[in-house]
Amino acid sequence: MTILITGATGNVGRHLVQLLHAGGHPVRALTRDPAAADLPAGVDVRAGDFTDLASLEAALECVTALHLLTTFGPGNTTIPNSRDLVAAAVKAGVQRVTLLWNGYAGPVEEAVEDSELQYTHLRPGEFMSNALTWAETIRTEGVVREAYGEIGHSPVDVRDIADVAALALTEDGHAGQAYILTGPEVLTAPQQVAAIADAIGRDVRYEAEDREGAKARMRAMGIEEQAIDYVLDWRAAPPEFASKVFTTVADVTGRPARTFAAWARDHADSFR
Numbered sequence: 001m002t003i004l005i006t007g008a009t010g011n012v013g014r015h016l017v018q019l020l021h022a023g024g025h026p027v028r029a030l031t032r033d034p035a036a037a038d039l040p041a042g043v044d045v046r047a048g049d050f051t052d053l054a055s056l057e058a059a060l061e062c063v064t065a066l067h068l069l070t071t072f073g074p075g076n077t078t079i080p081n082s083r084d085l086v087a088a089a090v091k092a093g094v095q096r097v098t099l100l101w102n103g104y105a106g107p108v109e110e111a112v113e114d115s116e117l118q119y120t121h122l123r124p125g126e127f128m129s130n131a132l133t134w135a136e137t138i139r140t141e142g143v144v145r146e147a148y149g150e151i152g153h154s155p156v157d158v159r160d161i162a163d164v165a166a167l168a169l170t171e172d173g174h175a176g177q178a179y180i181l182t183g184p185e186v187l188t189a190p191q192q193v194a195a196i197a198d199a200i201g202r203d204v205r206y207e208a209e210d211r212e213g214a215k216a217r218m219r220a221m222g223i224e225e226q227a228i229d230y231v232l233d234w235r236a237a238p239p240e241f242a243s244k245v246f247t248t249v250a251d252v253t254g255r256p257a258r259t260f261a262a263w264a265r266d267h268a269d270s271f272r
């Protein structure tokens with residue numbers, strides 16, 4: 001009855017591991033560096049890499065439910081050999097899979113849909129936690145620079161994504177669903193900045209940035225060129241769903257989606 005979480009040290013995965021472990025489920029966490037993973041005691045932390053199929057096959061042993069990223073790394077690389085990975089999952093005895101997309105359905109989704117696995121698509125828009133990229137300039141200069149900030153999004157709290165994933169991995173009724181996951185309101189970047197300012201009790205200025213300025217800033221953060229263009233194109237012209245509010249989080253969990261104001265309060269120390 002082991003549940004394997006890929007991306008276990010990431011924004012969504014870390015919450016998902018904690019949630020399932022706290023709920024008494026046997027959890028296995030995949031990471032390239034178990035020594036640095038810093039996951040709760042009792043979690044079975046395994047070394048594995050999406051580029052090394054054998055390491056994934058080993059991690060899948062005795063696994064009955066799988067949370068799978070579809071892309072990884074600073075270039076948002078699509079997980080390779082997805083048909084072999086899916087075959088290995090079926091062979092291992094996996095039944096339920098949650099698939100966390102990166103804004104589009106690609107070969108990993110297709111491979112899973114063509115299999116006998118019971119899959120649930122998790123289709124979030126922008127994560128609230130992307131605002132953590134503003135933390136350094138808020139702390140040092142009291143400013144946020146962002147491109148296309150006037151375009152509204154409905155960012156979702158990664159804890160809500162993890163809550164939905166945990167239910168889809170552990171209970172019936174979610175197979176075949178494609179859950180679009182958003183927050184409870186559409187916000188512009190200046191509105192998000194105002195919520196952070198409220199949370200930390202300090203003025204924070206918003207400065208509109210042009211595309212080249214945003215690219216230079218993101219390159220300095222180590223993000224690869226292809227991923228930079230993807231993010232900026234998304235921000236400039238978000239897919240329709242990403243700037244609407246969907247009630248999926250509330251429908252699935254039975255409680256309202258977390259607000260950005262609550263997220264900002266919970267992460268205030270990162271901005272101080």
Ligand SMILES: NC(=O)c1ccc[n+]([C@@H]2O[C@H](COP(=O)([O-])OP(=O)(O)OC[C@H]3O[C@@H](n4cnc5c(N)ncnc54)[C@H](OP(=O)(O)O)[C@@H]3O)[C@@H](O)[C@H]2O)c1
Nearest residue numbers: 007008009010011012031032049050071072101102126127
């Ligand atoms: N940010 C957004 O707004 C947004 C919106 C929609 C979807 N997404 C997508 O959601 C997914 C999860 O994002 P996240 O923010 O939770 O993750 P994250 O914080 O960016 O962490 C990335 C995770 O991927 C793992 N990873 C990286 N390279 C790997 C490799 N070669 N083999 C195995 N694991 C590898 C890392 O594990 P180790 O370093 O421990 O190995 C880490 O756990 C990503 O695919 C992202 O593109 C993001």
